[in-house]
Amino acid sequence: MFSNVCYLFGISLEEIDRTKNLIAVINDRHIFPHAKYRYLMRSVDENAEKFVLALKVLPSDSIVRYREGDFNEAVFVKGDGNTTPATPEEIIALAKRKYGVDNEVTEQKYDESAWSDYLDLCRTFRNDGSAPSVKELQNEEIISGDGFAKSGFVMFRNEYDGDDTLISCRLWQESRKSGTVLDSSRFKGSLAAAFQNALYFIERNTKTGWKKTEKGGREEIRSYPREAVREALVNAIAHRDYSIAGTQIDIDIFPNRIDIVSPGSWLLPRKYEEYPVGAIPSIRRNAIIAACLDVANLMERGGTGFQTMVYSYSGYPEERQPVVMAYPGFLDLRLFDCLYHEKDQNETEEDNREQWNEEQKKVLEFIRQNGPAHVKDLQAATRFKSRAQFLKEVLNPLLESGVVFRHNHSGFYRYEA
Secondary structure, three states: OOOOOOOOOOEOHHHHHHHHHHHHHHHHHHEEOOOOEEEEEEEOOOOOOOEEEEEEEOOOOOOEEEEOOOOOEEEEEEOOOOEEEOOHHHHHHHHHOOOOOOOOEEEEEOOHHHHHHHHHHHHHHOOOOOOOOHHHHHHOOOEOOOOEEEHHHHOOOOOOOOHHHOEEEEEEOOOOOOOOEEEEEEEOOOHHHHHHHHHHHHHHOOOEEEEEOOOOOEEEEEOOOHHHHHHHHHHHHHHOOOOOOOOOEEEEEOOOEEEEEEEOOOOOOOOHHHOOOOOOOOOOOOHHHHHHHHHOOOOOOOOOHHHHHHHHOOOOOHHHOOEEEEEOOEEEEEEEOOOOOOOOHHHHHHHOHHHOOHHHHHHHHHHHHHOOEEHHHHHHOOOOOOHHHHHHHHHHHHHHHOOEEEOHHHOEEEEOO
């Protein structure tokens, strides 16, 4: 006699991670358009060491292809609870279709007031400070001939409420994802607003310094060239794979670098390092989103974004040059801090011991031991009760000397002696 009881043995977290990675690789490399799916995990033992992993695949609105190599595809049509092979006629029709999550004509009529964020973006970055006309948007196929917005252009609409435009930003105290997060923000909605907000987050959490000129003045130098930051973020928005549900663009600012990570595999046939410096061919995953950025003068059709990043770092050593790292399922654009110096802080502080008074030495020691610190914490490490007196006698001289830098508007200060 058989029992109706079902025993679940479960799998370990390590096996779950391997399974998730396998699914992501298959979906990214072989299924197009990419399947949208969600995971659900439940422990099956009291110690929470074994788990059941459930995978829910969401319905697809279009024909899905399983690709093995360049010339071997299996085509399936999603039905009610089943998936059937496509007929030869359906395959022929499929070959004539334009695929892409951003290239479908929607039922939303273009209205300038509903796209004011995008128009403001265009006015900011276009050389003549103008906004594009309806005719220009039609010529670029961003809106249809009768004035309806393509799906990619809808993502630039003011009131767009999809989760697929999410950009998550974090400022880390250490050079890896551990320890204290000093600042964080999550931006979504209109791609135009998310882009501007992410730029501002980077701006206020990276420092500006100065160097003396031959005439005795001061010249501004930045941790990251503006052009490199802008191009890296534009490329992440333009080339990310918006069909992968539950993903986002991640911006992580570390003491020595910025990582801008976007979902989606590397589309070119060769690895990044196999191409000549500044000569990356242009392949557009999202034609309409790229066209919107092109109209805003943020992305050129020639695909010169990578070249711009490289050129903006000209004059810096090889170890500071931008890096593109392609992994299964995502792309990491890494920019290095031009003002960062890896020095023995103890030795450097010893060299400067005679230069600073006791209260300034307390501030330097506090930052050296704790990393970037807020002004109120620096003041608390000294005997000063007055903020104005602390700034005048302790912090401002350190700032003017260049031994301490401020993370722009964030209120955090970092020791750079």
